[in-house]
Amino acid sequence: MANLKYVGHPAQRVDALDKVMGKTKYVGDMSIPGMLYARSLRSELPHARIVKLDVSPALKVPGVVAVVTSDDFMNHSNFGFPISDMYMLAYEKVRYVGEGIASVAAETPEAALEGVKAIICELEPLPAVFDMAHALDPDAPQIGPNRTDGNHPNYIGHYPVYKGNPTEKLQECDVTIEQKYETVMQEHAYLETEGGLAIPTPEGGVVVYLSCQSPFIPRNDLCKVLGLSADRVRVIVPPVGGSFGGKDDLNYQTAGQVAALALKAKRPVRMTFSREESIIASYKRGSMRMNIKLGADQDGTLRACEFRSLYDSGAYSSQSPFTSWRASIHAMGAYRYEDCTVDIDTVYTNTGYAGAYRGFGNTEVCSGIEQAIDEMADALKMDPMDFRLKNCLKVGDVTPHGQLLSESVGLTDCILKVRKMSDWDRKRKEFASQSPSAEKRRGIGVAALFHGTSLGAEGLDEATATIEIHSDNQVTLTSGLTDYGTGARTVYTLIAAEILGIKPERILVHNPDTNTAKDSGPTVASRTTILAGNSVRVAAQNLIQNLDWAAADFLKCDVYQVHRVGEDYIGPSEEPVSWDIIVKHAREMGLVLSAFGRWTAPEIHWDEEKGTGIPYFAYHFGAQVAEVEVDLKTGHTDVVNIWAVHDIGKVIFPQGAYGQLYGGISHGLGYGLYEDLDYQNGYAQSINFDTYLIPTSMDMPEIKGGFVEAAFSAGPFGAKNIAEPSMVPTAPAILNAIANATGRRIRKLPANLERVMLGKELTKKGSPFSCKVALKIT
């Protein structure tokens, strides 16, 4: 691995040129002659029975061409995985404000809106439950589907990790702490809103350009709800303007609606969301309430952890069973314990709904456990870095899940490096001697994390890639996993270029398309580099083998005698032969110049009852330090510095890896300081960027990042992952820094002006007004 030519070297993003020139076509930029514009009628009530739904008046509106409801689909448009509780359009009931009820296609967006307004939709309000603590009350109104196992219908699941008996062990510990922590809902705030464009095909099928992460899921859903065979439904992922976990379930509904409308109207149909519609209708990071007990001995040995929490999935289960499971695996943090139990219960409410969002459960639990770890360090009068270093996972440790960590555990190095970079010890000392009367106080805090790579025991974990050399010697690559802004296509390109020994410019990675790529599972869980990267590696290795034989044949020697200089092949004669000549020769030999690569992740397993197993085949590790200046009189927190060191295995595409790191930190900073998609009685209170605040360039400090490359032997060139975990420790590092500055702890996110100053939130009475207005604006 010493002489890598492309992997690990600065590179250009394969799609950057079009993007800087403004040429990239996102879904909303595409238009086709005769295309219709679609708009959805969305629920203005958080929980209601659909008493009457008459779309015939809409069809009389000039310009309206087609209208669809759940009646226009098979099985009332039911879909969803792992729990099929969703519909492409509401059936019988609505369960949150913003849920789609009917969809109209018209000649203009204005006519579509008029059509929506003309629909007669009578909703009978039902009692609703907004507080997760009351979701399972015996008299709580039913939100979830009927169930036969005796559990409350609002109960989604229980996600445990069990090692020993921490309740007993806590009694033996010198020091124990118990605290409650809470997180709120976070909006993904991708700059491009949701959208889809459906085009009917001559044979009665449909092609959908869909801004999403995982095209095979909507392809399969569309087949199911439209009653079409897989060859009649094609989903193409055009350039996606950000997703962060957010463009799945809701936009699968968009796909269903535009596809049904296109089939009905026999014309192309496009739907794009306004920002307000996007925020009201879309799923969020769910909110979580945690109760954490830790026990340690006076020498700083962490011994026991008892973690209990409740997670609010809102109106639909979406990805929450998986989010909750990932949360349970990471709830105790990256530490050794003699005894450790985790119990997470997940429930339905009528507060919007929760789905996938960067970090996927780990972001939530990390904000709790990493504060608890600091509180324990304080109780022990130990430096938080020393306490983490003493207890953090190392190679050879067995995790509380029962997994032996045999390689690629770079956490200690991450902590040591970030400690040095941030000048931690000096600053910690300096800040301890600030005048107690100072109104503006500095503080510095750390948080560490581990993050299981890929899906874990959520499901089958494999990916496939194809690679082909065309007649003009252009190399094309397909992967079933998408690049919604992350840089994955550049990673694939660099891996293929490295193995094929050709310049990256020769390689074109196609946009994911269910007709040309192979289903590789969902593009989630920061799994593209390892899974898709490995499948590209395998495909490229399969292809290069043919070229090596062609080279040996051309150079009249054995394969082992051929070596490469630049792109050229050199044999015993020392005369370089170009790659193009070898490719031509391979063709003449009749060798196939395309290859297929599949990579299946190492085997893992999880016992859902016993709460033990090997949840993930590898882990990312990292530590971040935040330095803040807190204004005690205004509650304002200025994040002055952030240092971040992460063990991501081998870095494949450096600018991309740093970009992921910085970007993740910006999500974490917003999560820590002000992002709060507050719902009052089911109505979102912030529905555009004027009130839902995300960090601006002035809010982000100059970030100093670094990587520890603890190679993972099964990763492509030793790579692991970065996308999600980059945001996970930021918020708790900031919260720990605020506590260091002020001596007061904020255990409910975000640390906004009021919480920092008063130690509590101030709540304005909410209003349904802006949601109701915004669902009817042009």
Add this chain to the structure above:
Amino acid sequence: MAKFDYVLAKTLEDAVHLLNEPNIRSIPLAGGTDIYVAIRVNPIWFDRLVDIRRIPELSQITQEGDVVSLGAAVTFSHAIANPILQKVAPFLVEACSTIGGPAVRNCGTFGGNVSNAAACADSLPALVCLEAVAHLRSPKGKRQLKVEDLVTGPHETKIESGELLTHFTFKVPPEKARSCFIKIGRREAQSISRLSIAVIGAVDSTGMVDYIRVCPGAAVATPVRFPHVEAVLLGKKPDEEIITAAAEQLVVDMIVSTGRRWSTEYKEITLKAIAERSLTKIFLEDGQHVN
């Protein structure tokens, strides 16, 4: 079919005429930064926009003697870069630089900020401290109103339909006066004021306060001076004790005006702090008197 019409006014007379054409509800358009946001969620309340951005005198900042004139269509970017304002009203310039981002500052205007009259409008507290006078013109003639009196409530002003806000005038503050604007927002940029304050003051040759104007933003329904607070300071030596007393008076007066509301618990502490800080900045530095 367009929901409203647009017309470009070339002169002031033209604008007044267009705004008063019968049977067509016309409103002035300057930067558009408030109007286009408002019509997104509200029913459209006008038939026509009268674009006043290209009337030369509305975009001028001039000083004649001790009177500064500020056109209603002057943008915040223009103001920030203007040497007259930088010299005579630095706190107004500071306030402008906290508004929106560069693109909003390139379009947003003083006339728009004042006539939109949001409780959190950032140019208003400094204009009120400067005792700026708004000049209005209509077919009936011209009239003048203090900005403080012009704004009657959140998004409510005394500007009548058909009346055009043309410019503001204010007297150059005493040369020795120092001013300060402090804004508390939830974010470092593009942030709506949670609370703000503008202060300008000076001391006489004996070190006693002989000039003081205090106007908080987003604290009470409209931006107004707080005479009781100014009275605490006037004629006194502005030391820490007096500054604290003034800040406490400000909080008392705010609560008298608004009653205790959901946010009072926060605002009473923060308003006191920014009042103390702004007054300290203009009167004391490192414990030393500055003017």
Add this chain to the structure above:
Amino acid sequence: MLINFNLNHKPVSVDAPADITLLALLRDRFKLTGTKEACEVGECGACSVLLDGELVNSCLVAAPSVMGRNVVTIEGIHAEDGGPNDLQRNFIEKGAVQCGFCIPGMVLAGEALLSIKSDPSRLEIREALAGNLCRCTGYMQIVDAIETTAKARAEKHHPEKRED
């Protein structure tokens, strides 16, 4: 109504309703889709264009108000050969681009800054970008790209400074 103006350095004439914004005019009438629609309330900067050289949010500009003025969109920013200019190349080199949706606005905000300030500090660059939201990058590499461009342009215009 008929609107005549200069679009990307060429005179154009278009018949459009009076009530639309410059953003709608550019995207729907001229099919210049590099100018993005993302909030329509002037908060995100994705619709940034240059109006007489100044950065504006095209979602808040009345379409007819550009009569006789100069509008430059991302499609009007390029090198003489039609390829990327130095700033756009630096966006690519520095890894400033991820999903790309904010990037046209960021490039224009960068050009607007560099047209009035040749040697901005990183803080000044951040101030110039404060109205342009990016959810992917954390802004670091965007600031890098503008900073690098500023330095290179300054050097090109004042090569003698190099000897200092």
